[in-house]
Amino acid sequence: MDLRIDALTHRYGETEVLNDINLDIPDGQIVCIVGPSGCGKSTLLRFIGGLERPTSGQVLQLSEPNPDSLNPFTFVFQDFALLPWRSAANNVRLVLEDHGLEKKEIDKIVSDVLARTKLSDFADALPKNLSGGMKQRVAIARALAVRPAVWLMDEPLSALDAQTRELLMDDLIGLWTRQPFTAVYVTHNLSEAVRLGHKIVVLSRRPGQIRKVIDIEIPIEQRQAGDPELTRIEKQLWHLMKNEAVAADQELLK
Amino acid sequence: MDLRIDALTHRYGETEVLNDINLDIPDGQIVCIVGPSGCGKSTLLRFIGGLERPTSGQVLQLSEPNPDSLNPFTFVFQDFALLPWRSAANNVRLVLEDHGLEKKEIDKIVSDVLARTKLSDFADALPKNLSGGMKQRVAIARALAVRPAVWLMDEPLSALDAQTRELLMDDLIGLWTRQPFTAVYVTHNLSEAVRLGHKIVVLSRRPGQIRKVIDIEIPIEQRQAGDPELTRIEKQLWHLMKNEAVAADQELLK
Amino acid sequence: GNKIKVGALRFTSHSASFVAFERGYFADLGLDVEFKFFQAATPMAVAIASGDIDYAVTAISGGLISLAEKGAAKVIGGALSEHPDYNGQKILASTAAFGAGLTSPGHLDGKSFGMTQAGSSFHYMGSQIAKKEGADLHFKPLNKVGAIIGALKSGQIDAWSIVPHIASALDGAGKAHIIGNVADYIPNYQVTTVFTSAHNAANERAKTENFLKAFSMGATDFNDSLVRMTAGAQAADEMVNLVHKYVYADKPIEKAARSIRAGAMLINEGAALNATSVKDQLSWFKSEGLVKERVSYETVVDDSYVKTIM
Amino acid sequence: MIRPVPFRGGGFRPKRIRGVGALVFVCLILFAEWGTRAGWISNLTLPRPSDVARTLFDLAASGLLWTHLSLSLARLGIGAFLGAGAGIVVGLMIGLSSVMRSGLIPLVAALFPIPKIALLPLFVIWFGIDETSKYALIAFGTFTPTVVSTYGAVDNVDRSLIRMAQSFGISTKSIIRKIVLPGAMPGILSGLRVSLAIAIILLTAAEMIGAEYGVGAYILEAGSLYDLERLFAGVTILSMLGVALSICLSLIEARVLGWRV
Amino acid sequence: MIRPVPFRGGGFRPKRIRGVGALVFVCLILFAEWGTRAGWISNLTLPRPSDVARTLFDLAASGLLWTHLSLSLARLGIGAFLGAGAGIVVGLMIGLSSVMRSGLIPLVAALFPIPKIALLPLFVIWFGIDETSKYALIAFGTFTPTVVSTYGAVDNVDRSLIRMAQSFGISTKSIIRKIVLPGAMPGILSGLRVSLAIAIILLTAAEMIGAEYGVGAYILEAGSLYDLERLFAGVTILSMLGVALSICLSLIEARVLGWRV
Numbered sequence A, B: 001m002d003l004r005i006d007a008l009t010h011r012y013g014e015t016e017v018l019n020d021i022n023l024d025i026p027d028g029q030i031v032c033i034v035g036p037s038g039c040g041k042s043t044l045l046r047f048i049g050g051l052e053r054p055t056s057g058q059v060l061q062l063s064e065p066n067p068d069s070l071n072p073f074t075f076v077f078q079d080f081a082l083l084p085w086r087s088a089a090n091n092v093r094l095v096l097e098d099h100g101l102e103k104k105e106i107d108k109i110v111s112d113v114l115a116r117t118k119l120s121d122f123a124d125a126l127p128k129n130l131s132g133g134m135k136q137r138v139a140i141a142r143a144l145a146v147r148p149a150v151w152l153m154d155e156p157l158s159a160l161d162a163q164t165r166e167l168l169m170d171d172l173i174g175l176w177t178r179q180p181f182t183a184v185y186v187t188h189n190l191s192e193a194v195r196l197g198h199k200i201v202v203l204s205r206r207p208g209q210i211r212k213v214i215d216i217e218i219p220i221e222q223r224q225a226g227d228p229e230l231t232r233i234e235k236q237l238w239h240l241m242k243n244e245a246v247a248a249d250q251e252l253l254k
Numbered sequence C: 001g002n003k004i005k006v007g008a009l010r011f012t013s014h015s016a017s018f019v020a021f022e023r024g025y026f027a028d029l030g031l032d033v034e035f036k037f038f039q040a041a042t043p044m045a046v047a048i049a050s051g052d053i054d055y056a057v058t059a060i061s062g063g064l065i066s067l068a069e070k071g072a073a074k075v076i077g078g079a080l081s082e083h084p085d086y087n088g089q090k091i092l093a094s095t096a097a098f099g100a101g102l103t104s105p106g107h108l109d110g111k112s113f114g115m116t117q118a119g120s121s122f123h124y125m126g127s128q129i130a131k132k133e134g135a136d137l138h139f140k141p142l143n144k145v146g147a148i149i150g151a152l153k154s155g156q157i158d159a160w161s162i163v164p165h166i167a168s169a170l171d172g173a174g175k176a177h178i179i180g181n182v183a184d185y186i187p188n189y190q191v192t193t194v195f196t197s198a199h200n201a202a203n204e205r206a207k208t209e210n211f212l213k214a215f216s217m218g219a220t221d222f223n224d225s226l227v228r229m230t231a232g233a234q235a236a237d238e239m240v241n242l243v244h245k246y247v248y249a250d251k252p253i254e255k256a257a258r259s260i261r262a263g264a265m266l267i268n269e270g271a272a273l274n275a276t277s278v279k280d281q282l283s284w285f286k287s288e289g290l291v292k293e294r295v296s297y298e299t300v301v302d303d304s305y306v307k308t309i310m
Numbered sequence D, E: 001m002i003r004p005v006p007f008r009g010g011g012f013r014p015k016r017i018r019g020v021g022a023l024v025f026v027c028l029i030l031f032a033e034w035g036t037r038a039g040w041i042s043n044l045t046l047p048r049p050s051d052v053a054r055t056l057f058d059l060a061a062s063g064l065l066w067t068h069l070s071l072s073l074a075r076l077g078i079g080a081f082l083g084a085g086a087g088i089v090v091g092l093m094i095g096l097s098s099v100m101r102s103g104l105i106p107l108v109a110a111l112f113p114i115p116k117i118a119l120l121p122l123f124v125i126w127f128g129i130d131e132t133s134k135y136a137l138i139a140f141g142t143f144t145p146t147v148v149s150t151y152g153a154v155d156n157v158d159r160s161l162i163r164m165a166q167s168f169g170i171s172t173k174s175i176i177r178k179i180v181l182p183g184a185m186p187g188i189l190s191g192l193r194v195s196l197a198i199a200i201i202l203l204t205a206a207e208m209i210g211a212e213y214g215v216g217a218y219i220l221e222a223g224s225l226y227d228l229e230r231l232f233a234g235v236t237i238l239s240m241l242g243v244a245l246s247i248c249l250s251l252i253e254a255r256v257l258g259w260r261v
């Protein structure tokens, strides 16, 4: 599904958080959003997902989502957002219960998505008994279950340790190569951005404005750690952002 | 100050957490400890700092710390551990108040360390008004104030975003080059480990055992992102750990 | 002087002490009296036992007997009495019960009767009435006089007995009906007694005698002015004014006067004690299992101070 | 020169040591027994614990204990159920709706400090002198603390879980049932600890109104007769009731809140 | 075909709307006034609000209000101070020491459900009939809830801050003063909300013992005469006292806990 962010500006009370954001999100592509802490990345994502309303401007969907999709705009959160009192399977079941599906069908979807995220053996485990990586895999399974048209991912890997992060990134790339999906992927990790993004949007410090949009031509499945082109883009991003971070800290003084 | 970890084993109730750890920590060097989540890295650090007692084995100090040091073993924590009701300066003051120093001397130390961590302007700010990176800089200022003989750092950067992490890593390298200190640095970020460590200790999954110790000869101040030798070591570490991470997840099933 | 603390409730029935104080009878006998006011009788009895007050007037209750049994309190004289010739406590029926035929105590069988607590004077009066009438009464413990009034007004209990001014106020407002006099059922009922700590009774003879003497003088004044009405209208007005300082003090005198006059009951001359009535009450408490069997008249009463009526 | 690093940690993690609690009770009771026997605790101040125990035993033997206890438990059960139930519902409403919150919080704050015993005469008129007024008094007393703890618990439900549910298009009804209620459960249960203790306290006040039997009525009668043995026997029953209720709640918590870390 | 994405968020963040609370009170009062005037609320059930207001006004005009109020406030202040103070100290001890925790928690659990009114006769013996017994009763009543909330608050103090302090070799005394106490402050203050409401409730019970003046004594007297206007006037005073105390606590919280996020 193609999306367009149109002249979006937002303020919380006095503070302007986002300023005149215009962006096209093409179908089947992963758009990464990077920017210093507090620049409004999460806020922007909430507008795209319809969880909040911007002060002005709008987010438009340019085509209808696949009618097959139970929940066209589906989030994957940094903190997993699993219900601690439900098992892995029941956490997935939660998002299917309100759609009037038959019990049998629900069970089929649940066991299918748990299998795809290699969690079949953990179906009955409570979140407290799962490792961080497994929790995020449950969250991904839950998202898969509703067949999203657009994935909205808010730093989905940054609560995980480095090894688990790498493993899950491979999983995500695997999912996308098998069946490309549209995604907006917020991160502050530049190497994640250059590994996953077709397009990288760099936001300035608050109020967030689009500072640069970088397109990466290399197909995702062919990207390798240490690829000189990717290293070059990462360095470029790093320089764009370093000064923003220092300046943002200084602004706290005011 | 030279330290020796001698045949250290620890169990919490039934679960063995660390198994027969033997390690020398030479004066003036940074020893990085990496290992899968839950393998006992933090626990090991608490033993070195005297915050907990191992089931068997011991941590020995082979020389006396500089008598100048107010608190020979000083921690820097991942979650900063600042008192939210005290300003930055007062958080530093806290650790000086119990040493019978004169008020004037305390004030001198506080303003000195805040200046060294570029926080002079934020002396009176409460933690809630500081960014993550600044909070960790307050924690580092607090550690500097007691002139540690050994720095014990438990994932000091992993609560920060990537840019801030880079900036603080530069700060740490600067501090070390100006005046080398002894440090045990726990991290799960392999690129941090190869940037900072003279020695990298790889622990196995729980019960933590020393799986490999890698020495890096390149002087810390000369290390560059993209250095082929460092990349090689990082890859090597990555392979050592990937299988541990997968195996550790599988063990949750039991 | 001799400092003593006297416990009191803000009731007309406690007037003898107020009169003795206001007219200087206590002072004349060298007693420096300080009043301590209470909201309920039980804590006042306990306060005698704890030594917080020296003398008080209250109904003979299970609590008082228990304290006497523990060697803490002693009855030393009589105060309020039922007397066939004078105003006394009334038996009330709720409007609903009255309408349904409870027009005299003879119809009490099977009815409910309000009381504060088992072992209270209400309980005693109710059982004596029931005994005389051969009626079977259901007693409802409601703990607080206010709660009993509420229950009577709304017809949730059928009958109650209470001091005359509350009875006539309820009757006058049409919220209840007076259907009899307690005096007809318990002749010479010793309603309240003067009591003190066992220590005072045994070891402070002079002080105790002086207290009783002044108290009796106050009682005589009160009886003459408001009960026997022998002292004339002006004396009655003066007495009402005096009592108003202590009772219904926050109500205007016009309103208070009616209640004070209506509430005036005979206080025994010379604080004489009706021993027969006290013994009757004591045996009733025992028969109801409210106090221990071993309690004797002598444990409760020290009748060496006043004349006893048989 | 070579020595182990000094130990500086530990402490600040008090653990319950089994048996100490019982020991404290035993010591207090023995102390009181000794004092009352030796005479330096007067029989006006405290009854002999052994006499209290005998009174309790006699009460149990006579069968009256069960009459008192069953009546009181019924009052407690129904009253607390009504009060806590209404309290949870109102607390949820306050926790979920701005209008309710604005209208009801001041009302609850004004109702909380009203002493129930002061209203006894009114309860007689409003609810009669039968069981209804006892239920009502206990219910009224448990209502306000339950409301306060419930809306506190709802306020503490992790809002990110609710946003997650909204982002999956889950209906408001389902969100309340599947996320708000279970998420507020720990706070509600710990609030019930206080509410139920208050319910036990109010039992005595409730049984001031026309109760012949019941632990509260038994205590009141003992108090007015200054019969300390029976007074303490009754108080002991209430204490044990409180401890038993608290143990029950712990069991429920262990069962219902097993998901907590 | 082109349309904005559907909005699904919002809600579940109730805010207080100014004025609604006052409106609820005004409506309730007008309703009662109407009912009592029209006669479909009997004068046995509820007094006329205007009569209650007049009673209050008369009471203030006669100057008696200040006598009642000042005495009650003194009792409340001293009693609650003693009870809450001791409660905080004991709560801290329970929160910090295993022995205290094991010995005192069961004791507190057993004391909590004891109805204070049942012990009135004993309070007279133990503490006399003067102000001491009133202080003691209020103190006893505020003590147990304060203990419970204080040790809960201490248990919730972030242990990582304590480990940090230990790792800097800070003395136990300093840790308690500089970390445990300020860290437990939010919990202690919110516990005081409940404890102080309970103290107000107990004022009436306390003034059953030998009190001539005081809001509780005023209410009791009105109750025993079934004088509804005065009863409600007294209850109104207590309610307002409760609301005022709660506002005070909010101000203190805003001042002391400004560091909270």
Ligand SMILES: Nc1ncnc2c1ncn2[C@@H]1O[C@H](COP(=O)(O)OP(=O)(O)OP(=O)(O)O)[C@@H](O)[C@H]1O
Binding pocket: A012, A017, A035, A036, A037, A038, A039, A040, A041, A042, A043, A044, A188, A206, B161
């Ligand atoms: N509900 C809200 N009310 C007021 N201010 C808010 C709200 N949500 C966010 N903000 C502010 O808006 C700014 C942007 O917040 P946002 O969470 O979108 O930043 P972000 O780019 O996601 O930061 P991070 O990298 O730390 O996640 C921040 O300064 C934040 O304090």
Ligand SMILES: Nc1ncnc2c1ncn2[C@@H]1O[C@H](COP(=O)(O)OP(=O)(O)OP(=O)(O)O)[C@@H](O)[C@H]1O
Binding pocket: B012, B017, B035, B036, B037, B038, B039, B040, B041, B042, B043, B044, B188, B206
């Ligand atoms: N106080 C404790 N009591 C019981 N078990 C504990 C305690 N502290 C830690 N553990 C267990 O010991 C193991 C090692 O914990 P530790 O925190 O040292 O791991 P770690 O290597 O630091 O992990 P991470 O990378 O997640 O920080 C874990 O399985 C943990 O659950």
Ligand SMILES: [Mg+2]
Binding pocket: A041, A042, A043, A154
């Ligand atoms: Mg964000």
Ligand SMILES: [Mg+2]
Binding pocket: B041, B042, B043, B154
């Ligand atoms: Mg750790």
